[in-house]
Amino acid sequence: MRIGELSERTDTPRRLLRYYEEQGLIISERCTNGYRSYDEPMVDRVLQVRGLLDAGLPTRIIKQILPCLDKPRAIHFPDATPEMISTLELERDRMTTRIGCLTRNRNAVSEYLDAVLTLRDAGER
Amino acid sequence: MRIGELSERTDTPRRLLRYYEEQGLIISERCTNGYRSYDEPMVDRVLQVRGLLDAGLPTRIIKQILPCLDKPRAIHFPDATPEMISTLELERDRMTTRIGCLTRNRNAVSEYLDAVLTLRDAGER
DNA sequence: TCGAACCATCACATCGATGTGAAGGTCAAG
């Protein structure tokens, strides 16, 4: 598919698809006329990238962890340098911290909403 | 305490403490000489703000959800406008989505690391 | 063949979070 369809299916501006490519997050084939061409799995790939970006990870980190998320993973083992491993460990821990922080605060917001809505329902009866 | 101590204890640049105040995320008393003065709980408050920022929430959202996270919460019920409630519901759902995305990818990274380290340990023996 | 709807690259603008430095006030210790 071309960039327009990918854009619609991932609800992502064309501009950003080109930007992600520039950052090495996604790749594209090129037709003879120079148009970008994407295969089907690219839809999920883009959605994953967007999710990670929305979760607060910068592109340069996403670029590093994406190769670990492909299957089969075995083929990626050889190129795991010690430096990259420690980067991943650090980022894994940072993600865990984020998850904890987000979960705590999400629960707090949720509890607040439950309380408010319960009161409101009781009040309008 | 003054801004320098708060900065050290929260590992946050003074510049950002002033910025958070400007954005309405934290408040400060003023000494007679104009210096900002913070009370003890502000340390946790700042850490919470930083956590939320790091988790990808923008200051304007943090500003909205922070009042819900204070205790006792009861006193905040009256000022819960319908519009604010729907904002909170939206944000709660967005946080849940983020948590899911982060968790999936954190687990994937984690599994990858486990596999790599297991192989490495096996190999060096 | 012409116009609409794609696509390309490039450049500049914006926005939020953050860095940095200037210019100056306050205060305690030497």
Add this chain to the structure above:
DNA sequence: CTTGACCTTCACATCGATGTGATGGTTCGA
């Protein structure tokens, strides 16, 4: 009284993600 370590405000710079528009090529249907 001066020096140094704080503090103030203000402004401009940077950085990553994103918006927007200019300029021009390709394809397809009326």
